[in-house]
Amino acid sequence: MKIYILCAAGAILFLLAGCTPETEFYWGDYSSTLYAYKKAPDDKTLATHKKTLNDIITVSAKKHIPVPPGVYAELGYLLIKEDKLKDGLVLLDKEMQAYPESREFIMKIRSKLQTGAQQ
Amino acid sequence: MKKIIAAICVVFLAGCVPATMTKQQYAPLMYTERPVSILVLPPINKSTAADAKEYYLTTVAEPLANTGYYVYPIEIVSDILKQEGLSDTETMMNVPPQKFREFFGTDAVLYVSILKWNTSYLITSGSVTVQIECELKSAKSGEILWYYNDVVEVNTTGDSGGQGGLAGLMIAAVATAIKTAATDYVPVAKKANEKIFLAMPSGVHNKQYNKDMSTIVEVRKKAEKK
Numbered sequence: 010m011k012i013y014i015l016c017a018a019g020a021i022l023f024l025l026a027g028c029t030p031e032t033e034f035y036w037g038d039y040s041s042t043l044y045a046y047k048k049a050p051d052d053k054t055l056a057t058h059k060k061t062l063n064d065i066i067t068v069s070a071k072k073h074i075p076v077p078p079g080v081y082a083e084l085g086y087l088l089i090k091e092d093k094l095k096d097g098l099v100l101l102d103k104e105m106q107a108y109p110e111s112r113e114f115i116m117k118i119r120s121k122l123q124t125g126a127q128q
Numbered sequence: 129m130k131k132i133i134a135a136i137c138v139v140f141l142a143g144c145v146p147a148t149m150t151k152q153q154y155a156p157l158m159y160t161e162r163p164v165s166i167l168v169l170p171p172i173n174k175s176t177a178a179d180a181k182e183y184y185l186t187t188v189a190e191p192l193a194n195t196g197y198y199v200y201p202i203e204i205v206s207d208i209l210k211q212e213g214l215s216d217t218e219t220m221m222n223v224p225p226q227k228f229r230e231f232f233g234t235d236a237v238l239y240v241s242i243l244k245w246n247t248s249y250l251i252t253s254g255s256v257t258v259q260i261e262c263e264l265k266s267a268k269s270g271e272i273l274w275y276y277n278d279v280v281e282v283n284t285t286g287d288s289g290g291q292g293g294l295a296g297l298m299i300a301a302v303a304t305a306i307k308t309a310a311t312d313y314v315p316v317a318k319k320a321n322e323k324i325f326l327a328m329p330s331g332v333h334n335k336q337y338n339k340d341m342s343t344i345v346e347v348r349k350k351a352e353k354k
Contacts, residue, residue, distance in 0.1 A: 040315075040318055043186045044187075044314050075333075078199050079198075082204060086207075111165070
């Protein structure tokens with residue numbers, strides 16, 4: 010009897026181990042929608058890729074896991090290009106908060122934006 | 129005489145058999161320098177597949193970030209590099225990594241050449257064979273922290289749902305052809321990248337950080353040094 014219990018416990022542990030996600034990040038359709046956009050950049054493929062980025066942020070929050078590196082920044086950058094400066098900058102700040110190592114890079118983007126605005 | 133033949137055989141075989149070593153042995157500098165962020169440069173495409181570069185660039189961030197590194201968003205990086213008048217990949221390859229640190233603050237730079245991007249069709253299976261040469265250089269010292277040059281094969285066989293007989297074979301063949309030819313290679317490219325980064329020590333954002341020194345990597349002997 011004990012052996013059965015042990016086996017069952019072992020089996021449950023094995024199954025649980027299989028369920029543990031290998032990676033901590035949720036990426037959704039990131040690569041596919043980015044590729045589609047790169048291949049044929051238009052409003053539709055851009056909208057789809059932005060939807061993916063938004064989806065990654067929402068799902069990660071729901072799962073209580075960090076948003077993958079670069080996702081806040083990429084969406085922020087796209088918004089800034091569409092003249093949604095305020096929303097874009099909020100996202101760039103979020104990238105910096107989530108990944109302090111991105112600080113210099115984000116500052117670079119910001120300074121580029123300023124020189125762009127002055128021209 | 130027998131001994132000499134045996135010795136020759138051993139030397140001969142050693143050249144073909146993939147070597148196994150620990151991550152610590154394979155890339156010791158990764159553990160001493162511990163880079164946190166990686167800047168991926170657009171690859172040089174030496175393969176015959178015109179799309180290989182795009183496939184690579186759109187699928188590299190995911191597995192590399194999952195390995196635990198901060199990966200600079202590739203789209204923004206290439207935009208900025210273009211604005212700086214640096215859009216030619218060949219030129220970029222000759223820019224020392226320290227320059228990228230000055231500019232972006234990165235710890236390391238990944239220089240990539242796509243050597244092979246071949247697709248093959250068999251009756252019931254298709255596969256993509258990719259050979260990529262990667263050099264991760266320290267943006268502080270310029271030293272090579274990690275190097276990879278190997279052939280990675282990913283199967284693209286269509287899942288026919290287990291239909292038997294000749295009809296099943298036909299369906300499987302059609303499914304494979306469609307899958308290999310028309311639909312996207314994105315998942316395949318991602319798998320190839322995943323396989324490549326298995327040989328890289330984990331970064332700070334991965335649970336295996338600092339725990340994978342004794343993890344075995346399988347690499348060709350020639351990949352050890354350059």
